[in-house]
Amino acid sequence: MPRFAMKVEYQGAPFAGWQRQKDLPSVQGAIEAALAKLEPGPHTIAAAGRTDAGVHALGQVAHCDMNKGWDPFRLSEALNHHLKPAPVAVLAVAQVDNDWHARFSAIERQYLFRILQRRAPATHDKGQVWRVRHALDVDAMQAGADMLLGKHDFTTFRSSICQAASPVKTLDELRVERVDGFSGPEIHFHVRARSFLHNQVRSFVGTLERVGAGAWSPDDVREALEACDRAACGPVCPGEGLYLARVGYPADPFA
Known part of the structure; x- marks a missing residue:
């Protein structure tokens, strides 16, 4: 399964934070829902940092595992299409090694x-x-x-x-x-x-x-x-x- 890094920008106001929550909107949940529109889920992504409710990001980084080898540009375009109208944008996508981790690889x-x-x-x-x-x-x-x-x-x-x-x-x-x-x-x-x-x-x-x-x-x-x-x-x-x-x-x- 190829792994992809994503650079993500978002406004935090509508969300209860980055981390997925059962009954509240989250940035993680919005991106995972968009991924499920591209490939059958469930999807679980990991981020460099778990921002709290109301906190924003200019350069959050997360990674996801996909079943097929997406072109990074096409994957970012498809995600942005399915993220509408949430105030979340995928700024860039890059394929990375399978042992690369958005959180644990960060320095x-x-x-x-x-x-x-x-x-x-x-x-x-x-x-x-x-x-x-x-x-x-x-x-x-x-x-x-x-x-x-x-x-x-x-x-x-x-x-x-x-x-x-x-x-x-x-x-x-x-x-x-x-x-x-x-x-x-x-x-x-x-x-x-x-x-x-x-x-x-x-x-x-x-x-x-x-x-x-x-x-x-x-x-x-x-x-x-x-x-x-x-x-x-x-x-x-x-x-x-x-x-x-x-x-x-x-x-x-x-x-």
Whole structure:
């Protein structure tokens, strides 16, 4: 059975998350249903990361096994046809070795988080950003973010329902920048690591927002990290501003 890697983009708002659920819409379920239109199922696909409800993707990667040797371009076109009208698009398909795995072969994951800074409600970007009404100090947030770089026990920034075997992770990048967005000024958080704990990025952003607002100092972030206590974490921000931006592999299957 040939195996195919898929690069997938989606809006998370209509879904209860990536993972298939019995009575709720999911991204995985939408793609598996589209695959069943092409070849008799059931189909089970695996992804590089299981995004939560409302979380988006610019470059999620998944893989599927098919019965016949599809041309990758034709497979992507057929999937996109059957995915309509769901806000899910297959950007690229590539045939890979049968031992290649979207999750276990990955060596890096990158997330983007968008904060929209304005008092008026979001309209065009509704559901795509976290709107914050007050001003945020980007330099202070970056100083706080720098406290989190490197290898640490991230228990403070880990969901209580996280199933990871260890809270120890290595954070390679947490960069904060101000950009001019379509709907107003935005704060972007660029976060990169080999893997993440459940709610880790949203815990980072919610905590750093408190630094940007002046309620916390950058040193408070260091103290929260060192506490290794979930109760020391700042607020967990909503998922609607979070995007799985890119998944890295030793060799890019889509190159």
